[in-house]
Amino acid sequence: MAYKTRLSLLFLLDSLIVLSSIYLSSYILYDTFTIRQETMFTSSIVLIISHHLLAFVFGLYNKSWEYASIGELLSIFNVVTVSIITALIAQFTAYDTVLIRAMAVTWMLHILLIGGSRFAWRVFRDYFLSSSKGKKRTLIIGAGAGGAMVARQLLSSKESELKPVAFLDDDYNKQKIQIHGLPIAGRMEHLQKVAKKKNIEHILIAIPSLEVGRLNDIVSECTETSIKTQIIPRIEDIMTGKVEVSQFRDVEVEDLLGRDPVELDINSISEYITGKTILITGAGGSIGSEICRQIATYEPEKLILLGHGENSIYQIHRYLSNRYQNRFEIIPIIADVQDRERIFDMVGKFKPDVIYHAAAHKHVPLMEGNQKEAVKNNIYGTKNVAEAADYHNVGTFVLVSTDKAVNPTNVMGATKRVAEMVIQNLSAKSQTKFCAVRFGNVLGSRGSVIPLFKEQIQNGGPVTVTHPEMTRYFMTIPEASQLVMQAGALARGGEVFVLDMGEPVKIVDLAKNLIRLSGHSLDDIPIEFTGIRPGEKMYEELLGEDEVSDKQVFPKIYIGKATHEAVGGINEQIQTLLDDESKLKERLLGTIQPAHEDIDELAKEGAS
Secondary structure, eight states: OOHHHHHHHHHHHHHHHHHHHHHHHHHHHHSOSOTTHHHHHHHHHHHHHHHHHHHHHTTGGGOOGGGOOHHHHHHHHHHHHHHHHHHHHHHHHHHSOOOHHHHHHHHHHHHHHHHHHHHHHHHHIIIIISOOTTOEEEEEEOOSHHHHHHHHHHHHOSSOSEEEEEEEOOOGGGTTOEETTEEBOOOGGGHHHHHHHTTOOEEEEOOTTOOHHHHHHHHHHHHHTTOEEEEOOOHHHHHTTSSOTTOOEEOOGGGGOSSOOOOOOHHHHHHHHTTSEEEEETTTSHHHHHHHHHHHTTOOSEEEEEESOHHHHHHHHHHHHHHSTTTSEEEEEEOOTTOHHHHHHHHHHHOOSEEEEOOOOOOHHHHHSOHHHHIIIIIIHHHHHHHHHHHTTOSEEEEEEEGGGSSOOSHHHHHHHHHHHHHHHHHTTOSSEEEEEEEOEEETSTTSHHHHHHHHHHTTOOEEESOTTOEEOEEEHHHHHHHHHHHHHHOOSSEEEEEOOOSOEEHHHHHHHHHHHTTOOTTTSOEEEOOOOTTOOSSOOSSOTTTOOOOEEETTEEEEOOOHHHHTTHHHHHHTGGGOGGGHHHHHHHTOOOOOSOHHHHHHHHHO
C-alpha cells in the first residue's frame, strides 16, 4: 500500500475513534450522549488536534503494523496519554472543571480501539494473508534469542517456504512453554519422537554461539532423521548486516571441525601491517586471496596482488576494490614467480614491507607427473621471490608451506621442504626476517577433497576415497590465512610455524559426513575405495621427530627450526636439480638432510 494512501486511512480511522470515544464514554458512564455538551465538544476538538500532532511526533503513522510489537504499543500509549492530559488541561482552563471519569474511560477506549485496529491488521495478515499451504513443517533447535528471532521472521514471511511448528531446547526451565505461539516440544533427546509426531520436514539449528563439539553432536542426531538440516548465520554477521537472519545455510564440514579457532594477537598483526606496503604472490589462489581479504581489514597503505592467472587476479582485485574503495591503494600485477627479472623489478619498484609467498603448485598426484614444473615453480619461484626480498631489504617474508614437507615421499612435498630450506639459508645472512608457515589440508581450497566429494555427491556417487585408514589434518581457509598473518608478527628469522590442528581426521569419515549433510544416506551414495595414488602417504605429519618442540610460542602455535647443516650448500644443490630429469625425484629427495640440532634451544631463540 502506498504511503499516502496508508497515511490517509490511518488518519481517518483515528479521527473517527477519537471523536466518538469521548461521547461513547459519556454514554457508558451516564447512559446519555448530552452531558455537559459544550465541555465535551471542546474536549473532542482538543483531543483530535493534539492526537494527530502527537501521532506525527511519536511516529505513529510511520510504524509497520504487520510487525507490531511492544514498541508500537508504547507509541500508542504515549500519544493517547499526552493527548488526554492536554484535553484535561483545556477543560480546566476553559470551564474551571475536569471530567475525570469521562476522560479516564476515553483514555481506555483510545488504547483499546487504536491499538486494536493496528494489531487486528497483524492478526489478519498472519492468519489469513500468509498462507502456509505447501510450506515445509520446520523444527527449530534452540529456543533462545536466535531461535525466537528465526521463528518470528518465518511466521511473518510470505516468501519463506518454511513453516515453524515447534522448538527443541535442552534448558529444563523452558520446557512446555510457548514462544510466538510455538511450543517447546522437548529436549534434543526427544528429536526422533518430536520429528515423527509433528511430521517435521525441515530442521533449523538456531544457536549462534554453539560450541563446535556440541554442534557436532546435534548435527549427528539430526542426520539420523534423514531430514534436511540447516543452520542460521552467525549472530555477528546478522548484526553487522552482512546477512539476514532468514538466509539459512547448509551445515558445512567446516562447522564440524573439532577444534576451537586460533585467537589472534590483533595488536601485533596490526603493528606490522597497518599503513604498510604488502605484497602477496599467488594472490588469486584459495589461500592467497583469503590472505588478501584478511590483510585488507587492517588497512595497509598499499596491497599488491601478484599472480600468474589473469582471471583470478581480476576477481580478487574487483572484490577488494568494491569493499575498500579509496581506503588504500590496491595494485594488481600479472607476473610469474619463475620470471626472476620481473619479480626483482616488481619488488624493487614497490619496496614492500611484507611479502606473503603463496604461489605454488600443490596437487600431489599431478606433480608426480609434472616433476620439472613443480621444481621450477615451488623451488626456483620461491628462490626468486625470497632473494628479491633479501636484495631489496623487505622487512618480513612469510612462506606458505605444507605438512607434506615433513619426511616427504612425493615431489610436491619435497619441493616445499627445499623451499623452506632456501629461506632458512637466506635467513642466516639476511636483514629480512624469513619464516615459513606449515599447515595441513585446507577445506574448500582448490585441489582439496571437499569440492571433489560435493561434485560426486551431486552426480549421485560414488564418492571415491583412496584408503579406509588414510588420515589428514584439516583447517579452514580463514584459519590458514590468519596463521600466516600471525606468523609474520612472530617471526624472528628462520622459523617454521605449525598450528596445533587437533586430531587428524579420517578421509572416509569426512566423506560420510558430507554425504549425510547433503541429505543422503550411505545407501544412496556409496563410498568406493580406489587405492593410494602415486606419492601419497597414509598419514601426514606436521613436524619431523628432529623438529618437535613442546613449547608453544603463541596459543596453539608451535615452532620448529631446521639446522644450518640441513640448509648448508642448498643453492649449489638445487642448481643441478634439472640436469637429469630421469632422476629428478631421486636428486630432489637427496637434497633434504636430517637435522640434529636441539630444537628447544632454537625455539627459545625464535621466541625471544
